[in-house]
Amino acid sequence: xxxxxxxxxxxxxxxxxxxxxxxxxxxxxxxxxxxxxxxxxxxxxxxxxxxxxxxxxxxxxxxxxxxxxxxxxxxxxxxxxxxxxxxxxxxxxxxxxxxxxxxxxxxxxxxxxxxxxxxxxxxxxxxxxxxxxxxxxxxxxxxxxxxxxxxxxxxxxxxxxxxxxxxxxxxxxxxxxxxxxxxxxxxxxxxxxxxxxxxxxxxxxxxxxxxxxxxxxxxxxxxxxxxxxxxxxxxxxxxxxxxxxxxxxxxxxxxxxxxxxxxxxxxxxxxxxxxxxxxxxxxxxxxxxxxxxxxxxxxxxxxxxxxxxxxxxxxxxxxxxxxxxxxxxxxxxxxxxxxxxxxxxxxxxxxxxxxxxxxxxxxxxxxxxxxxxxxxxxxxxxxxxxxxxxxxxxxxxxxxxxx
Ligand code: CTP
Numbered sequence: 001x002x003x004x005x006x007x008x009x010x011x012x013x014x015x016x017x018x019x020x021x022x023x024x025x026x027x028x029x030x031x032x033x034x035x036x037x038x039x040x041x042x043x044x045x046x047x048x049x050x051x052x053x054x055x056x057x058x059x060x061x062x063x064x065x066x067x068x069x070x071x072x073x074x075x076x077x078x079x080x081x082x083x084x085x086x087x088x089x090x091x092x093x094x095x096x097x098x099x100x101x102x103x104x105x106x107x108x109x110x111x112x113x114x115x116x117x118x119x120x121x122x123x124x125x126x127x128x129x130x131x132x133x134x135x136x137x138x139x140x141x142x143x144x145x146x147x148x149x150x151x152x153x154x155x156x157x158x159x160x161x162x163x164x165x166x167x168x169x170x171x172x173x174x175x176x177x178x179x180x181x182x183x184x185x186x187x188x189x190x191x192x193x194x195x196x197x198x199x200x201x202x203x204x205x206x207x208x209x210x211x212x213x214x215x216x217x218x219x220x221x222x223x224x225x226x227x228x229x230x231x232x233x234x235x236x237x238x239x240x241x242x243x244x245x246x247x248x249x250x251x252x253x254x255x256x257x258x259x260x261x262x263x264x265x266x267x268x269x270x271x272x273x274x275x276x277x278x279x280x281x282x283x284x285x286x287x288x289x290x291x292x293x294x295x296x297x298x299x300x301x302x303x304x305x306x307x308x309x310x311x312x313x314x315x316x317x318x319x320x321x322x323x324x325x326x327x328x329x330x331x332x333x334x335x336x337x338x339x340x341x342x343x344x345x346x347x348x349x350x351x352x353x354x355x356x357x358x359x360x361x362x363x364x365x366x367x368x369x370x371x372x373x374x375x376x377x378x379x380x381x382x383x384x385x386x387x388x389x390x391x392x393x394x395x396x397x398x399x400x401x402x403x
Pocket of ligand 1: 255277278279323325
């Protein structure tokens with residue numbers, strides 16, 4: 001029960017899904033949290049303050065002062081009181097105001113003054129959700145450290161179908177529990193995460209590479225940083241950008257550059273997660289000039305690269321965790337289990353190319369986590385963000401046992 005005695009400030013904004021905030025508030029109280037509610041004027045068009053004050057067991061705040069009594073509701077005081085500001089549902093309008101500092105109501109003013117973590121659960125129509133203005137606003141808020149609980153996909157109140165419905169209250173509660181647990185365990189820990197492919201140059205314009213996009217590694221880095229960890233992200237070539245300010249990004253191209261960077265940073269981290277798809281072979285020679293057509297056959301001789309994970313495994317201290325990935329096409333569990341031993345890993349995240357929705361360049365993944373003790377946890381097909389949560393949860397568990 002990580003929500004017990006937690007002081008949660010619940011912000012409700014104008015969205016048809018505001019009705020779910022009633023049940024959410026009830027669940028928070030059941031979990032042992034103390035809940036205070038701030039509603040925007042538009043939220044009160046969808047759900048009554050009376051419902052929310054009854055369920056939260058506190059009077060609902062809607063403006064900086066009560067016109068009748070002249071009583072002042074201090075946004076600074078409320079921001080200081082809270083262990084967490086949860087805005088659910090968060091409308092496009094409110095997120096826009098938060099991103100741009102337009103503090104024209106009690107909720108946004110309190111957000112501006114709050115020193116506590118902020119979790120935002122957006123809800124809106126699918127086209128509004130993916131509008132560039134909204135995406136940019138959400139990215140701004142993410143970069144400033146706000147956490148997001150992604151909306152669900154499915155039928156929307158508008159009758160359209162897509163992404164935009166407020167995450168179910170049970171999911172929000174789960175995310176909050178994870179947040180408080182992870183925050184405790186990951187605070188002041190340093191992680192090394194590798195991501196993306198490596199490119200092994202053949203000549204000035206060509207390389208041997210692979211289809212890795214870096215999405216999984218970036219999702220893990222973001223998840224860790226959001227939960228208070230410092231992250232060194234060593235990435236091969238990718239179009240992705242890291243959002244969180246606690247992520248220190250280092251760009252490398254080849255397996256050998258990735259090896260050097262990992263060897264430099266590994267001794268000072270608590271955990272290393274090797275999600276990069278490192279080339280296993282590299283050309284023996286690098287042509288200075290572009291190789292010309294004309295020859296009947298062209299052979300490129302390749303030699304093995306260094307196995308970065310295995311090298312880190314050799315110098316790993318008892319206080320460190322080393323986590324690998326395995327992408328297999330056959331004998332998956334056996335191959336992955338052998339890699340745990342060969343590379344001295346603590347656990348390995350296995351994905352099989354046979355599983356639909358798993359693998360390179362997709363937004364989803366289906367993984368199993370195999371522990372060095374032999375224990376296997378199989379997960380269903382999920383978004384890469386959710387898979388990152390599962391991996392981080394496992395790390396949080398394991399961190400407790402290494403110190
Ligand atoms: N890995 C690494 N350095 C390499 C190759 C792989 O650090 N030169 C890491 C990957 O980042 C991953 C794990 O080792 O965490 C397993 O990678 P994978 O490609 O599945 O295994 P390999 O050891 O390369 O074996 P194979 O390709 O033969 O399956």
